[in-house]
Amino acid sequence: MISTNDEPLHVLDLPQIYTKPSGTDLIKALALLALKPRTFGTTADVVKGPAVQPAGLTRYLTSIIASPLLWLDTEELREAVWDAAAARLSERSGRAAMPAMSRIFSVPTSSGEDYTLTLHEPSITADNLGMKTWVSSYLLSRRLHGLLESPPELVPSGPTEPSAKSDTNKQLRALELGSGTGLVGLAFAALQGKSAAVHLTDLPDIVPNLAHNVALNVELLTTTEATVTTDVLDWSVTPTPLPSALERFDVILAADPLYSPKHPKWLVDTIGVWLSRGLDARVVMEMPLRDAYLPQRQELRRRMAELGLAPIQEGEETGYDDWESAGGEALAVKCWWSIWGWSEKI
Template sequence: MISATEDEPLHVLDLPQVYESPSGTDLIKALALLTLQPRNFGASAEAVKGPAVHPTGVNRYLTQIISSPLSWLQTDELREAVWDAAAARLSERSGRTAMPAMSRVFDVPTGSVEDYTLTLHEPSLTADNLGMKTWVSSYLLSRRLHNLLDSAPKLVPSAPTDISITSNKLRALELGSGTGLVGLAFAALRGKSATIHLTDLPEIVPNLAHNAALNIELMNRTEATVTTGVLDWSEVPEPQPTAEERFDVILAADPLYSPKHPGWLAQTIGAWLSRGLDARVLTEMPLRDAYLPQVQELRDRMAQLGLGVIEEGEEVGYDDWQGADGDALAVKCWWAVWGWSEKV
């Protein structure tokens, strides 16, 4: 019987070996023990794993299974299942981009007894669909939202005559939603007092809409209103949005990964943010050395629009971009709440 404790991890030699002609069931159970999940984003650098198996020799063990004809197993279907499981375990050890599609569960603090739980689907990643990955800054902002939404001044319209408000509901827009963690967290926390429109590029929106549908039970329970759609920052909206079309809150997490993004992002915020003094922009982004000039450019461009930082801070999370057997990657992030410095 395969068993392990936290203090006494299994050795790969404790697992069923190919030369022993183990049953397909035993092989599949052993391969399940070797499943690796992406790292946590939180304050701990520990990986999320199943029962511990010492990593020494695991890659060789998996390769032996993949290269074996498994001729003692009775059906092609069983052999395929074992090979597929072994290949998946090997890919998980080849870095985050090699991992297969997955569903991930995130807890969203509410400031009360019960946290909310969101389920997000992430497709298998390639170099051209990194927007479908949940990034650490999104995770950190989603966990900070319940505090930011109650910060002074509160993110609610001060004047009921503000023409940007429809039916007394706060109107929110998320830019570069990715998997939708921040926007869906905002929706659940705000419930029936707000509507939110989650946006991204055309190739990302289908998975974004899928994630909104995955969380329909929570959205219904909190009476949240969520829509999704395409919004390309590089395109200047023509005609310019009217006061009724603008949003009271704009959210953006990890929005800068191209030299063009500071200008595009500021341009989009300037077009879509309500001109009311209670309008807010909530951002969080990693302070990676290569992108520090872009962060500063964004600050400059926001100031040119008349937007200043009302509240800000730094925090550290652990991204899952490193290989599953490598060291956790600590990422310092900067969060900020922006508001109009004067009536625009």
């Protein structure tokens, strides 16, 4: 076990390959050795693990890269461990660019015990924003257990369209739009367990890494009996034929989905196509309050109202970006979270 006090660790305190440690323990240990980035957090403090004495570290990392890791469940998990070990080695070789990395996220549960998710983030490029995990998805993933515990006033379905949720034999159907690395959708799936089927979606370039991240978390998803699928869903394309009532979703999740003038229309149109007309249908969103995108947020509110959706609960909270400013401080990011339902039904 790795202690979390400030005493520098010896390399022998880390999980040793000959003990066949779990993938999660290895990735946690390798995350501890990362030189950058800082972790997301809700305080401005740089969150750092205990220092690790450098003696023997290169040999430790090489022992992981050289091991076939045959006791780990999936090839994806093995590759994530090898990638993380290789990244730690390359950081120590003074490589300027940050390599692809696997990162650990803790998701609070209602029992008080956190779930751990491992997400692979390939090197990011300007047109592949979904390769990185963004601060509003971190904040939303941490409030999901609260949403589930005290759901907004859920009312029984009306006669027009039965919702899956009101039928106890059916799983709740949830859709995430613009999942990126999948933090929100995977957290929701693990928290819901067998009571929900969660569909994670994004653009074609992003979905392979998203599917990879589902496979990376097979241990947690199996333990929690979660059902997760992934596919391409492009908001700019209207599906033909339109989905039937049974194909629509009870919950739609979206984190950080607005950063182009076209996004408010595309996003709201997509919600209109895919959201169930049931009384308890919900849209759950969180996004940074970036000044440059104020017009897009205003347009989003207007379009949601025109569609017939109204906010049931909303609020603001501050997170800290994982990349520090030039001065080395954490960058505070104010975010807006909101839960929406059909206005004539709430």
